[in-house]
Amino acid sequence: MLRLLVLEGNSLAGRRRWAEVAGLTPSESYADVLRALAPGAVVDICTPADADARLPQPLDAYQGIVITGSALNIYQREPESLRQIELVRAIFVQGVPMFGSCWGLQLATVAAGGEVSLNPAGREVGFARKIALTELGRAHPMHVARGDVFDAPAIHSDIVTRLPPDTTVTARNAMSEVQAAEIRNGRGRFWGVQYHPEFSLQDVSWVIRRIGQPLVDEGFFADLAELERYAVDLAALHHDRARRDILWRLGLDQDVANDGLRQAEISNWIASLDAR
Structure with a gap:
């Protein structure tokens, strides 16, 4: 029986903000995606940003561990971030x-010795466009079923700016030189992406609404009314993938719809666990 652990990246306040919009925390939503992709798997959740967090089971009880997104900025070195860095270092040592x-x-990246900084190019929001697999990425099992160039749900202002040792970059685009990578450290192996393959189109709609006015201020939308129309379109497409008009209007393709x-990297990671 496959046993997986989801590490929630957000603080309690961040989890509450997301749940107010989506009804579930990011870790709860991610756990649902994992259960759908790996029927029969047991999926536990831990909130390591919390000072009183406890693992549901010892690390060696899990065949794999997943880490969600977060509203935290790791270079601020807040206690909520530092606790997570130490846990990921322990997981690398354990080899899960x-x-x-x-x-x-x-x-x-930071746990393995690299660096993350604010992206001078600004925020990448809604969808990361024209993600291109590197030469090594085209042969990497994380990206099986992906085309050489694709779009993916995304929301972030920070990027990897210095790679840790023993890292293979497998995808990049104009906004970030590291859109996907494999990191080896200690006994451990990490596959990761800067985008959000776990996000549904409804999730992206909720993200757009939750951020709101800052996206107008940053020039992504002319006003809040335009932002709302975009969010409504995404929600409608979530419920009816045959809406060719919305796909065309938003410039989206099947790699998202x-x-x-859209979930290829997660599925491929689960398959790599079965092969161990």
């Missing part, structure tokens, strides 16, 4: 395979 989205990639393609 990890997968991480966005914050997860940044967290593993098709669940199997």
Whole structure:
């Protein structure tokens, strides 16, 4: 029986903000995605940003560990971040395979000796466009079923700016030189992406609404009314993937609209656990 652990990247306040919009915390939503992709798997959740957090089981009870996104900025070195860095270092030592989205990639990077900084190019929001697999990425098992170039749900202002030792960059785009990577450290193996393959189109709609006015201020939308129309379109497409008009209007393709393609990296990581 496959037993997985989801590490929630957010503080209690961050979890509450997300749950107010989505009804679930990021770790709860991610756990649901894992259960759908790995029927029969037992999926536990831990909130290591909390000072009183406890692992549901010892690390060696898990075949794999997943790290969610987060509203934290790791370079601020807040206690909520430092606790997570230490836990990921312990997981590398233990050798349990990890997968991480966005914050997860940044967290593993810093835990393994790299650096993360604010992106001087600004925020990447809604979808990361024209993500291109590197030569090594095209042959990497994390990206099986992906085209050489694709879009993916994304929301982040921070990027990996210095790679840790023994890192293989598998994808990049104009906004970030590290959109996906494998990190080896100690006995451990981490696969991670800067985008969010676990996000549904509804999730992206909620993200857009939750951020709101700052996206207008940063020039992504002319006003809040335009932002709302965009969010409504995404929610409608979530419920009806045949809406060719919305796909065309938003410049999206099946690499986003098709669940199997959008979640490819997570599925491939789960398959790599079965092969161990």
